[in-house]
Amino acid sequence: MFSDFDLKVILSSLPYLFGTGMVFTLTLTALAASGGIVIGTLLALMRLSGIAVLAWPAKAYVNVMRSLPLVLVIFWFYFLVPYMGQWLTGASAPISVGAFTSALVTFTLFEAAYFSEIMRAGIQAIPKGQTAAAQAIGLNYRQTMATVVLPQAFRNMLPLLLTQTIVLFQDTSLVYVISLTDFLGAASKVAQRDGRLVEMYLFAAVIYLLICIVASTLVRRLQRRIAIIR
């Protein structure tokens, strides 16, 4: 069954797979994770602010995003981002943005919903006494959050944030539906061109498997190291 397994097609396409595909995947993952964590934290703060006009939209946003398939959201933003650009820049027609920008906006905003749930749990897990103490020594809301609550919440939630980033790393393969060349897209293009589906898809699967297993092992190790003994 593996008699005509062709290793050469994998070897000769390595520079393309990693130089183009994997670089794209990792860039998208890193940028979307950073943006997603920032926006997610803001959403979490809005939800916990106790101010209905802030809490309600944040809650609605998170719940809607989490009920929709990522593929549908990718399509939504693929068509919506040009209009958003037009609205933001005041241009007269929908502006054309690159597919990469569109994917980046999609993943940042989509993952923000998931990161916000993690940050919300992290902020809620900080004992109320800490906020009270911060207020008692005269810190305002911004200072309380920035110097007391959020640093601890980030530290406690770091393993979960990283695990979610691994999920994001796997999910970026879905940019396939808007024909972008991420790692899987690159493998798929070579596979179609050379008619070597078996080799290329198996190779892609092995690489994803290795990266994710190594990454989640590192996250587990980090979790043990940073755990605060209470």
Added chain:
Amino acid sequence: MNYNWNWGVFFDPSPEGVGTYADMLLSGLLWTLATALCSWIIAFALGSIIGVMRTLPSKLANAIGTGYVELFRNIPLLVQMFLWYSVVPEILPQAWGDWLKQLPNASFYTAVVCLGFFTASRVAEQVRTGIETLARGQRMAGTALGLTTAQTYRYVLLPNAYRIILPPLTSEFLNNMKNTSVALTIGLLELTARARSMQEFSSQVFEAFTAATVIYLLISLVVVTLSGLLERRVAVPGSR
């Protein structure tokens, strides 16, 4: 925004010749539901077995369970979809591969199997957590009563564990339903694919996607409501 809204488009005839765009979306919804339900049956059954294996005393069962979960959780769903669709028929014996390839609705069966195996790894983690959350005394009590390991699981551990994990299982069910949209890459004409082709044919982008969005939100709402009812129905009287 200079976009021409036309909400009447749903009642225009679709380019398929029969029915309107609304019918097209409806047929997509039915494929989404069929795929989600069929794959859930596999995911629930297989996931329960794998989850139980990870809590058994046997080292071998543990290793198999852990291996399964690691394998299926660490490969992106889309890659798994391609593996089942393009690679499995190739590496099977010739006759089986040919049979698979000319199966009608091949993308449906592939999606069901792929999602079933994929979601099983997530269900397995929930089942294992559920069993591990139970007090140790429950397993011991089962043994003390003279139940075999299988009987302890059947009559003591699993009935309790399933009740505990009902809420996370509901969200796994919803994730599985959302994941059916990935099968559009192998040609399954489910809801997202239908919305996408409606957008291509009618160029009413936002109407098509709004309709799909509303349908997905409604499914979530219905599933969460039903799961709440189920939870109350199966609750052990007196607990909590």
